[in-house]
Amino acid sequence: MSERRVELEVLRYNPETDRDPHFQRYSVDCPEEWVVLDALNYIKETVDPTLSYRWSCHMAVCGSCGMMINGEPRLACKSFLREYPGTIRVEPLAHFPVERDLVTVIDDFMAKLKRVKPYLIPKEEKPVSAGEYLQTPAELKKYKQFTLCINCMLCYAACPEYGLIPKFIGPAAISLAHRYNQDSRDGGREQRQQEIAATEGVWECSFTGACSEVCPEHVDPAAALQQVKIKSTVDWYKEHLMPWLKN
Amino acid sequence: MEAVHTDVAIVGAGGAGLRAAIALAEADPKLRVALVSKVYPMRSHTCAAEGGAAGVIKADDSLDHHFNDTVGGGDWLCDQDAVEYFIGEAPKELVQLEHWGCPWSREADGSVAVRPFGGMIKQRTWFAADKSGFHILHTLFQTSLKYPSIQRFDEYYVSELLVDDGRCRGLAAIEMRSGQMRYFDARAVIIAGGGAGRMFPFTTNGAIKTGDGMALAYRAGVPLKDMEFVQYHPTGLPSTGTLLTEACRGEGGVLLNKNGRRFLQDYGMGPETPLGKPVLKTMELGPRDRVSQAFWQEQKKGNMVSTQWGDAMLLDLRHLGEKKIDERLPLVRDMSISYMGVDPMKDPVPVRPVVHYMMGGIDTDIRAATTLPGLYAAGECACVSINGANRLGSNSLTELLVFGRRAALSAIEHLQSGARPAAEAVLAAKAGAAQGRIRELMQRSGGTETVAGLRKEMMKAMEEHAGIYRSGEGLVAACAKLGELRRRYRKLELHDKTNVYNTDLLQALELGSMLDCAEAVVQSALSRKESRGAHQRLDFVERDDKNFLRHSLAHYRPSEPPRIDFRDVVITQSQPGVRDYSGGHE
Numbered sequence: 152m153s154e155r156r157v158e159l160e161v162l163r164y165n166p167e168t169d170r171d172p173h174f175q176r177y178s179v180d181c182p183e184e185w186v187v188l189d190a191l192n193y194i195k196e197t198v199d200p201t202l203s204y205r206w207s208c209h210m211a212v213c214g215s216c217g218m219m220i221n222g223e224p225r226l227a228c229k230s231f232l233r234e235y236p237g238t239i240r241v242e243p244l245a246h247f248p249v250e251r252d253l254v255t256v257i258d259d260f261m262a263k264l265k266r267v268k269p270y271l272i273p274k275e276e277k278p279v280s281a282g283e284y285l286q287t288p289a290e291l292k293k294y295k296q297f298t299l300c301i302n303c304m305l306c307y308a309a310c311p312e313y314g315l316i317p318k319f320i321g322p323a324a325i326s327l328a329h330r331y332n333q334d335s336r337d338g339g340r341e342q343r344q345q346e347i348a349a350t351e352g353v354w355e356c357s358f359t360g361a362c363s364e365v366c367p368e369h370v371d372p373a374a375a376l377q378q379v380k381i382k383s384t385v386d387w388y389k390e391h392l393m394p395w396l397k398n
Numbered sequence: 399m400e401a402v403h404t405d406v407a408i409v410g411a412g413g414a415g416l417r418a419a420i421a422l423a424e425a426d427p428k429l430r431v432a433l434v435s436k437v438y439p440m441r442s443h444t445c446a447a448e449g450g451a452a453g454v455i456k457a458d459d460s461l462d463h464h465f466n467d468t469v470g471g472g473d474w475l476c477d478q479d480a481v482e483y484f485i486g487e488a489p490k491e492l493v494q495l496e497h498w499g500c501p502w503s504r505e506a507d508g509s510v511a512v513r514p515f516g517g518m519i520k521q522r523t524w525f526a527a528d529k530s531g532f533h534i535l536h537t538l539f540q541t542s543l544k545y546p547s548i549q550r551f552d553e554y555y556v557s558e559l560l561v562d563d564g565r566c567r568g569l570a571a572i573e574m575r576s577g578q579m580r581y582f583d584a585r586a587v588i589i590a591g592g593g594a595g596r597m598f599p600f601t602t603n604g605a606i607k608t609g610d611g612m613a614l615a616y617r618a619g620v621p622l623k624d625m626e627f628v629q630y631h632p633t634g635l636p637s638t639g640t641l642l643t644e645a646c647r648g649e650g651g652v653l654l655n656k657n658g659r660r661f662l663q664d665y666g667m668g669p670e671t672p673l674g675k676p677v678l679k680t681m682e683l684g685p686r687d688r689v690s691q692a693f694w695q696e697q698k699k700g701n702m703v704s705t706q707w708g709d710a711m712l713l714d715l716r717h718l719g720e721k722k723i724d725e726r727l728p729l730v731r732d733m734s735i736s737y738m739g740v741d742p743m744k745d746p747v748p749v750r751p752v753v754h755y756m757m758g759g760i761d762t763d764i765r766a767a768t769t770l771p772g773l774y775a776a777g778e779c780a781c782v783s784i785n786g787a788n789r790l791g792s793n794s795l796t797e798l799l800v801f802g803r804r805a806a807l808s809a810i811e812h813l814q815s816g817a818r819p820a821a822e823a824v825l826a827a828k829a830g831a832a833q834g835r836i837r838e839l840m841q842r843s844g845g846t847e848t849v850a851g852l853r854k855e856m857m858k859a860m861e862e863h864a865g866i867y868r869s870g871e872g873l874v875a876a877c878a879k880l881g882e883l884r885r886r887y888r889k890l891e892l893h894d895k896t897n898v899y900n901t902d903l904l905q906a907l908e909l910g911s912m913l914d915c916a917e918a919v920v921q922s923a924l925s926r927k928e929s930r931g932a933h934q935r936l937d938f939v940e941r942d943d944k945n946f947l948r949h950s951l952a953h954y955r956p957s958e959p960p961r962i963d964f965r966d967v968v969i970t971q972s973q974p975g976v977r978d979y980s981g982g983h984e
Contacts, residue, residue, distance in 0.1 A: 167896045184637065184739075196850040200893040200902045205441075207604035210640050210733060212532055213441045229736060250575060251899040261438070261552075269540040271499035283496045285508030291501060298501045298533065302440045327540075334499060 157181045157190055157232055161202065162242040164249050172249065174240075175199075181232055187239060188216055188227035191253075204253035211367055214303035217244050218253050224308035224365045245308040246317075260304055263320050266346050267328035272339025290335040297330035297375055299368040306362035306372050318351035322362035322372030325353055329375040332382075348383045356380070399829055400580045401822070404432040404549070406809050407569055407584035409556050409611055411435035412442030413531070413795065414777030415590035416538035417491075417802030418809075423545035425810055432582055434551040434571055436606065436904070439539040443592055443604045444798065447531020448643035448729060449515060450523035451795035453488035456512060459520040461485050468793060469972050471517040471685050472757075472786020473931035474947065475624065477968040480764045484784045484793075484800050491799035492524050500537040501526050503726075513726075514648040515792045517685035517979070519678050523792040528643050528729045534795055554580070555904060556610070558832040559587060559618045559773065560825055566618065566772035567820040570832035574904065577897025579836065581829030585817045586772050586809040589615055590802060593756040593778040596908075597916045598864075599857040601753040602634055602641040611779035613911035615760040616918065620768045621951035622960075623781040625915070626923035626933045627757035629789055630690040630866050634752030636707035638737050642730050642749060644791040646715060647682040649726055650674045653689070654712040654746060655701040661711075665692035667979045674717045677981065684979040687788040687932045690751035694866045703748060710748035751866060755794065757785045757932065758922070761951060766805035772817060774808055776801035783949065783967075787931020840903060845891025849905045852890065856883055856909075856916055864920055869936045873924040880917040881959055887913055918952035918960055925962040926950055943974045 157179055164172035177194050185193075188206055195202050205215040209228045216227040219242040221235060232239075247255035277284070306322040313319050328347050332340040347353050356376045363373040406422055408415045411433050422431045435442070454464050464485040469476050496502055496510065503511045503525050515523040526533040542548055553574040560568040560581065568584040591611015595603030616622050632653070633642045647653070652673065655661045660681065663670045667684040671677040682689075693711055696702060702709035715723060715730075720743050723731055727742075734740050734747045759781035766774045766782060776782075777798045784797060819825075856879075863869075863876035887910060894902035928942035929935050948964035955961060 165896055166898055195901075200849065200905075201896075203899050203901045205437075207437065207441055207443065207606045208446050209604065209638060210446060211736075212445050212529070212729075213443070213604060215437070215441045254899050256575075257438070264540075265543045268543075270544050271497070271541075273497070277497075279490050279493050279497060283493050283502075283510050286504055287508045288504050288506065290508070291504055295501055298536070299529070301445075301532070302438075331499065336499065 153183045154180045155183060158238040159190060159194070160238055160240045161253070163252055165251055183233055185232050186228055187220055187230045187232065187241065190232065191227060191241070203251050212301055214301035217303040217305050217308070218242065219245055219308065224305035226303060226305070226367050229367060244304060246314045247304070247308070257304065259317065260307060263324040264302070264327065267320065267324045268339060268343050269327040269331060271331060271334065271337050272342060273336060274338030284336045286335050294330050294333035297326050297333065297370060300326055300370045301368055303367065305365045305367065309361040309365040311359055311361065312355050312357055316351070316355055319355040320347060320352050322376065325379060326370055326372040326375040329379050344383065344386070347379060348386070353379045353383060399826065399833060400578070401826070402432060402580055402582045404430040404582055404584050405813060406586045406588065407432045407434055407582045408588045408590060409434055409569065409614065410442070410590035410592060410777070410779070411439035411550065412590060412592055412777065413444035413535055413538060413798035414802035415588070416542050417799050418588050418590060418776060418806040419548045420538065420542055420545065421803040421806035422810065423547045425806070427545070427547050429547060431548045432551060432584065433548055434554045434556055434569070434582065436553060436555045436610070438552045439550070440536065441606070442535060443607050444535040445532045446602070446604060446641065447795055448528045448641060449645040449648070450513060450525030450530040450792045451492055451534065452515065452518065452522050452790070452792040453492040453524060453796055454485065454522055455489050455492070455510065456521065459522050463520050464488070464522060466972065467518050468784060468790060469786070470975070470977050471790040472788055473941065473977060474972070474974040475783070475786030475930060475949070475967055477764070477783035478970040478972060479968050480782045481784050482970065483764055484797065487800040488796045491796060491803065495534060495537055495799065498537050498541045500533055503527060513645055514676060514678055514683060515790065516644050516647065516683050517679060517790040523648070525645065527725070528645055528727050531795055555907060556614060557836060557907060559614050560828045561618050561770065562820045562824050562828065564771065566770050568825060570829045572836065574899050577900060579829070579833045581825060583819050583822070583825050585819055586774065586812045588805045588809055589760060589773070589775040589779055590777045591779045594912060594915045595753045595756070597856060597912045597919070598753040598860045600639050600861065602631060602639055603753070608908035608912050609915035610908060610911045611775070612759055613914045615768060615770070615773065615775060616914055616954045618770055618773070619954065620770050620773065621761045621953050622915070622918045623758055623761040623783070623949050623951055624922070625756070625758035625918040625952055626926050626950060627787050627931060628753060628864065628919065629686055629755040629757060629932050630751040631686055631754035632689040632693060632751050633713055633749040635733065635738050636705050636710045636748055636750050639752045640733050640737055641752070641754065642713060642733065642747065643727070646713060646727060646730055648676065649722060650676050650718055651713055651715040652682055654714055655696055656703045657701065661696050661701065662689065662692055665695065667692070669981050671981070679979055680981050685788055685790060688979060690866050691934060693751050705748050708750065710750045712746035713749045714746040715742040716744070716746070755789055757781065757787065757789050765808040766801050767808050772812060774805040776805040787933060839890070839906065840892060840895055842891050845889050847886050847890045849890065849902065849909050852883055852887060853909050855879070856913060860916055864923060867934045867936055868923055870924065873920055876920040877917070877924055877959060880913065880920055884913050884917060914954070921959050921962055922950040922952050947974060
């Protein structure tokens with residue numbers, strides 16, 4: 152196992168003791184194949200037990216360890232030290248208030264998730280005893296990609312619109328609404344439209360595509376936003392220009 | 399101290415906790431439900447489960463088959479009445495999840511697809527590619543958002559249950575964001591706190607799996623049952639312990655030693671089956687305990703591949719082809735490439751057994767009730783005894799659902815039986831005492847021990863002495879070590895004495911939970927003088943039904959090792975027999 156001395160600059164902020172956030176430098180010997188999270192864990196264990204951050208699964212599925220690594224939103228458990236030859240700067244996810252060190256306050260995101268009604272609103276109710284709804288592999292494929300969101304919020308940290316207009320519902324929540332809208336079992340699109348077609352909904356997006364670039368699960372929120380916009384436009388035309396289609 | 403008044407408090411918001419919360423909300427929207435978790439629900443470790451969830455649905459399958467597979471797989475240490483309830487409810491729960499939107503993989507005709515799994519004689523594992531747990535967790539979490547009666551307390555660490563007059567009346571918890579303590583005045587409490595794999599250094603378990611739920615009940619006087627049964631999953635990446643699902647073998651992957659031999663045929667699981675045509679309950683589709691033990695034996699013979707992370711066997715998926723791997727095992731491919739630098743399309747992946755699951759846990763009955771009135775438990779933290787001495791892969795995701803719901807129904811029965819909250823003054827006093835204990839830990843100075851130091855010693859003892867094979871001598875040493883560590887824990891001093899999101903404090907409390915659980919594991923293992931399922935003793939190599947067809951129960955004592963006693967297994971229809979995973983079974 153080859154080791155290398157890694158220099159990390161980690162943003163520190165403890166609201167009880169610090170007036171302002173500041174960077175702290177750590178210099179640690181790390182095996183080449185480690186990820187940034189391994190280095191943070193090593194620091195916490197052997198150098199500085201006061202360093203605070205969230206993590207759990209170490210396999211890019213729990214979504215806890217999103218942080219800015221050299222200015223980019225990344226999962227620390229999937230950012231390899233070998234990607235960073237120089238000093239590694241680690242900061243909390245952009246666009247979220249800092250609770251402490253690398254821990255952010257995510258209330259806003261949690262509230263937005265709930266607002267888009269991210270659950271199945273069945274087209275037709277049937278009891279469990281009647282068995283499963285049929286759904287072909289092709290129907291599944293239509294929305295499957297949008298089910299893969301792990302709520303890591305990297306897309307919010309990357310989204311320039313969310314940075315400017317915090318009211319924007321944002322990529323992950325809209326993707327999730329779209330996921331249910333596209334599900335052959337669902338009939339709740341109209342209810343969700345009230346949220347996602349509102350001014351702070353899908354129309355705030357300016358299509359930089361940054362959300363899709365940083366998504367660790369390849370959910371492609373930009374595609375969801377694009378599809379929602381087109382469908383919402385079609386809705387508008389149907390409603391205003393072709394009202395007879397309503398029935 | 400601020401009080402939260404609620405009807406039912408749930409500790410843990412993973413699969414079992416969320417399922418319980420939804421069941422409560424559906425049964426009676428007027429019930430106040432407090433869902434208290436040390437992490438946001440989406441972070442719960444249910445998300446890491448890959449392979450799928452077992453439930454009889456196809457025409458060629460039957461409940462009897464599922465029963466027999468489960469009981470035999472558990473080496474007859476399962477309570478058969480609990481297994482009967484479990485297999486009967488399983489298909490309903492899986493359909494219910496489907497109705498809530500779970501993106502199960504499908505057959506061409508649109509019905510739900512199933513895949514083969516280890517130790518199962520029929521295909522009955524429902525799956526969503528290789529992210530089944532992730533989809534189950536997110537489906538439940540998202541569905542839970544529908545119900546206004548479910549109030550979440552995310553990132554609250556529960557430090558104690560409040561017990562008064564022989565009943566569980568609530569709990570005390572620290573809000574991580576502020577460091578403030580609150581107490582929850584609840585007429586019933588459900589623990590759904592997950593497993594404790596982090597007692598070991600090499601595990602598939604996420605950082606959060608530190609046995610907190612088990613320790614809460616244990617310290618409140620509820621025994622921990624069958625704690626000596628720790629499951630090693632045969633196929634983890636040697637570098638990180640990351641799980642490669644059993645579905646790799648279900649889909650046709652094979653295990654090789656360094657000579658390219660499918661060595662499981664040498665350990666009673668043969669004869670060799672044709673490549674790419676897996677035969678149920680044979681060879682690579684044997685149960686996890688047997689496959690992990692075969693690895694250990696083969697390693698002793700020097701037949702394993704050496705890697706920079708230690709000995710490994712090889713998981714060969716190449717013959718499955720790119721389409722099948724990408725469709726059914728995309729995460730496996732991604733993880734292998736990311737963390738091992740091996741593309742399973744091109745090369746066999748080195749893997750080795752890794753601590754995965756606790757069969758043991760909080761002693762519950764078939765109603766998910768503990769011995770403490772008002773306290774219920776479900777999921778990995780509980781031991782309702784459907785898994786016995788060895789859990790079959792894909793039974794645990796279903797267990798979360800079946801017994802999460804069952805715990806909720808039992809809690810409602812408890813409320814209906816007239817359970818009243820305790821007097822406010824009594825609860826407040828108990829919560830104040832709980833707060834005093836946290837304050838003492840935080841303010842302690844002159845301590846000589848650190849979290850990282852004690853944790854390291856615990857993990858080392860567990861790995862050396864409580865692994866795939868155990869010996870009396872090793873267990874005696876481990877028991878002494880755990881006793882010593884628990885004493886030294888009282889001399890722990892925190893580096894971080896501030897309030898906001900103090901992970902030094904959090905880890906200290908988690909370590910306390912793990913030390914208690916670990917001592918229960920090694921003491922129970924020492925008491926069980928036989929080999930059964932995942933508990934293999936080098937000094938007692940045979941199963942001993944005469945003396946040990948019984949559950950071990952570890953009873954907590956604050957300053958001494960636990961008292962261990964035993965209770966008979968419940969048998970309704972299947973007498974102990976031979977576990978046959980050779981091609982000869984019917």
